[in-house]
Amino acid sequence: MGGDFAPANILEGAALALSKLDWLDELVLVGHQEKIAFYMDKLELSWHPKVRKVHAASVVEMRDPSTAVLRGKRDSSMTVCAKLLRDREVDAIVSAGHTGAAVASSTVLARTLPGIDRPAIATIMPNMQGRFVLIDAGANTDCKPFNLAQFAIMGECYYRLVFGVENARVGLLSVGGEDIKGNEVTKETFKLLSGMPLNFIGNVEGNTIFEGAADVVVCDGFIGNVLLKSCEGLARTVMYWLKDAFTKDPIRKTGAMLAKNAFRDLKEIGDADSCGGAPLLGINGVCIIGHGSSSPKAVYNAIRVAGESVKYRMNDMIVKRIAECGINLEKKNLAEG
Amino acid sequence: MGGDFAPANILEGAALALSKLDWLDELVLVGHQEKIAFYMDKLELSWHPKVRKVHAASVVEMRDPSTAVLRGKRDSSMTVCAKLLRDREVDAIVSAGHTGAAVASSTVLARTLPGIDRPAIATIMPNMQGRFVLIDAGANTDCKPFNLAQFAIMGECYYRLVFGVENARVGLLSVGGEDIKGNEVTKETFKLLSGMPLNFIGNVEGNTIFEGAADVVVCDGFIGNVLLKSCEGLARTVMYWLKDAFTKDPIRKTGAMLAKNAFRDLKEIGDADSCGGAPLLGINGVCIIGHGSSSPKAVYNAIRVAGESVKYRMNDMIVKRIAECGINLEKKNLAEG
Numbered sequence: 001m002g003g004d005f006a007p008a009n010i011l012e013g014a015a016l017a018l019s020k021l022d023w024l025d026e027l028v029l030v031g032h033q034e035k036i037a038f039y040m041d042k043l044e045l046s047w048h049p050k051v052r053k054v055h056a057a058s059v060v061e062m063r064d065p066s067t068a069v070l071r072g073k074r075d076s077s078m079t080v081c082a083k084l085l086r087d088r089e090v091d092a093i094v095s096a097g098h099t100g101a102a103v104a105s106s107t108v109l110a111r112t113l114p115g116i117d118r119p120a121i122a123t124i125m126p127n128m129q130g131r132f133v134l135i136d137a138g139a140n141t142d143c144k145p146f147n148l149a150q151f152a153i154m155g156e157c158y159y160r161l162v163f164g165v166e167n168a169r170v171g172l173l174s175v176g177g178e179d180i181k182g183n184e185v186t187k188e189t190f191k192l193l194s195g196m197p198l199n200f201i202g203n204v205e206g207n208t209i210f211e212g213a214a215d216v217v218v219c220d221g222f223i224g225n226v227l228l229k230s231c232e233g234l235a236r237t238v239m240y241w242l243k244d245a246f247t248k249d250p251i252r253k254t255g256a257m258l259a260k261n262a263f264r265d266l267k268e269i270g271d272a273d274s275c276g277g278a279p280l281l282g283i284n285g286v287c288i289i290g291h292g293s294s295s296p297k298a299v300y301n302a303i304r305v306a307g308e309s310v311k312y313r314m315n316d317m318i319v320k321r322i323a324e325c326g327i328n329l330e331k332k333n334l335a336e337g
Numbered sequence: 338m339g340g341d342f343a344p345a346n347i348l349e350g351a352a353l354a355l356s357k358l359d360w361l362d363e364l365v366l367v368g369h370q371e372k373i374a375f376y377m378d379k380l381e382l383s384w385h386p387k388v389r390k391v392h393a394a395s396v397v398e399m400r401d402p403s404t405a406v407l408r409g410k411r412d413s414s415m416t417v418c419a420k421l422l423r424d425r426e427v428d429a430i431v432s433a434g435h436t437g438a439a440v441a442s443s444t445v446l447a448r449t450l451p452g453i454d455r456p457a458i459a460t461i462m463p464n465m466q467g468r469f470v471l472i473d474a475g476a477n478t479d480c481k482p483f484n485l486a487q488f489a490i491m492g493e494c495y496y497r498l499v500f501g502v503e504n505a506r507v508g509l510l511s512v513g514g515e516d517i518k519g520n521e522v523t524k525e526t527f528k529l530l531s532g533m534p535l536n537f538i539g540n541v542e543g544n545t546i547f548e549g550a551a552d553v554v555v556c557d558g559f560i561g562n563v564l565l566k567s568c569e570g571l572a573r574t575v576m577y578w579l580k581d582a583f584t585k586d587p588i589r590k591t592g593a594m595l596a597k598n599a600f601r602d603l604k605e606i607g608d609a610d611s612c613g614g615a616p617l618l619g620i621n622g623v624c625i626i627g628h629g630s631s632s633p634k635a636v637y638n639a640i641r642v643a644g645e646s647v648k649y650r651m652n653d654m655i656v657k658r659i660a661e662c663g664i665n666l667e668k669k670n671l672a673e674g
Contacts, residue, residue, distance in 0.1 A: 206566025
């Protein structure tokens with residue numbers, strides 16, 4: 001029920017997933033059944049053999065606090081989803097709604113994996129070399145160094161899942177390359193990461209991440225969210241400037257027409273829909289968070305990514321790597337020290 | 338002596354300033370006199386009637402800690418510059434060197450303005466509507482709410498100086514529009530700003546700042562620096578993708594050739610050289626910090642902006658507005674409470 005174009009886009013994406021993903025056993029559609037009936041019928045989902053319908057009376061609105069899922073709106077589609085995950089009735093959940101509410105409900109209800117204190121959102125971004133993982137893209141606004149160290153490990157696992165590459169280069173987002181540069185939290189995190197069996201390449205900066213300095217870029221969710229949204233905003237603004245610059249006179253317009261495929265290529269690089277959504281890593285279960293303005297294609301891809309995360313046992317990998325890196329022990333020492 | 342292309346670009350910029358800015362009374366060139374003699378002679382600066390030469394034996398390197406200017410390298414060009422400012426031998430200083438060192442030396446030696454606890458770097462960035470001021474772009478990595486509130490006032494004054502507009506719309510950079518969204522520091526800052534005689538429009542986000550949501554965007558220097566560098570990095574990356582997309586086949590190449598003025602327009606929007614440098618606001622004196630890779634044009638513009646800041650008495654404006662907003666009192670109450 002969440003997101004800017006719910007339930008239409010969500011259900012269209014669900015229909016796509018049912019037709020394309022033959023490994024899908026069951027798709028549970030959680031929402032206000034009366035309100036979605038029209039689209040369910042239209043898309044022939046109402047009596048689909050793989051569809052199960054679960055009612056949820058309310059919806060978390062964007063203006064609601066994240067905790068609404070646990071207090072005022074415990075009958076929301078978000079809360080009901082998280083309960084299904086907690087009770088192992090589903091392996092994965094997908095939402096295009098209120099990010100904070102999705103984080104709160106799945107963290108509190110499904111709980112975190114052993115060794116993980118807080119989950120984090122991992123998102124894939126383009127750079128000159130290909131793509132990199134940014135973690136945390138918005139789950140935690142205030143982080144301790146051991147949180148960031150755990151994010152680094154989860155990011156490494158996710159990179160391996162998506163790109164099939166082991167030993168990803170992990171960089172810590174800061175304001176200078178040297179270890180003495182940063183704020184109090186990043187300087188401590190630098191020390192923690194340096195002592196872990198991880199391919200830690202040191203600090204990376206806002207400019208170098210786009211040159212391909214690291215495969216995994218670690219930061220707290222406040223900075224990650226500002227960064228992600230700024231890049232979206234700037235990219236959109238550049239396209240606006242481009243359009244403006246290319247329509248100023250007939251000659252430029254002709255040039256733009258000849259090169260129209262170049263614009264299409266450019267749009268594809270920034271196409272968030274092909275990723276579908278960003279996983280909330282560290283949850284005991286799989287939770288994929290989509291953009292509020294998710295298209296049907298984005299919803300389809302989010303469902304696909306959710307299934308793949310289950311299939312390739314990403315959470316087992318995270319638990320194993322966390323134990324290897326000993327970051328949960330480290331954390332306890334710090335807390336006691 | 339600082340920056341990637343010192344002393345060549347610095348001195349070329351100085352020569353430009355001397356030829357163009359007739360209101361310039363005296364230009365003091367601080368540096369290792371032997372090392373700069375070649376360029377000084379070549380650019381006919383050595384015996385220029387408006388040039389005064391001051392020797393500085395060492396240079397702060399990028400790998401040095403910011404505190405080097407106060408401990409190991411007290412004879413650096415940066416330290417000598419800050420001393421000239423402290424002793425009122427100059428009205429303003431300009432540097433393209435180590436940002437942290439410039440902040441440390443001018444803060445400690447020249448001190449801050451009455452009512453200002455920490456100075457902040459204000460930088461001008463483009464958006465769809467025109468331009469906005471980002472403050473702090475990198476002077477302080479860890480900030481308290483009253484620091485951010487002071488930055489807001491300084492940003493408002495700078496916006497007025499540069500664009501001649503009173504009552505600038507001040508936004509607080511956060512992860513959601515609502516006042517409940519943010520980290521601990523921004524939530525407290527939101528309350529402080531709401532109580533001040535200031536055109537505070539609330540939280541702004543990474544995407545909305547490029548749509549023109551605010552004239553002044555306030556954040557701590559860690560986030561500001563990451564944001565600034567990310568945008569630089571992404572812009573450069575988009576130009577790289579553009580070039581790639583426009584050279585894939587002969588038709589696209591022809592299109593690009595026809596529209597070459599469009600690319601020129603685009604480059605101009607992102608041209609940092611026309612701003613020259615970013616002021617370190619809140620210092621008792623004027624300090625302009627240039628990009629490490631400053632071109633002669635950028636150095637010239639930094640000198641121009643330095644002179645204009647003195648001419649239009651920006652610091653008097655800041656002191657007056659800080660007193661009106663009562664933020665220094667507010668701060669003391671908070672510290673005592």
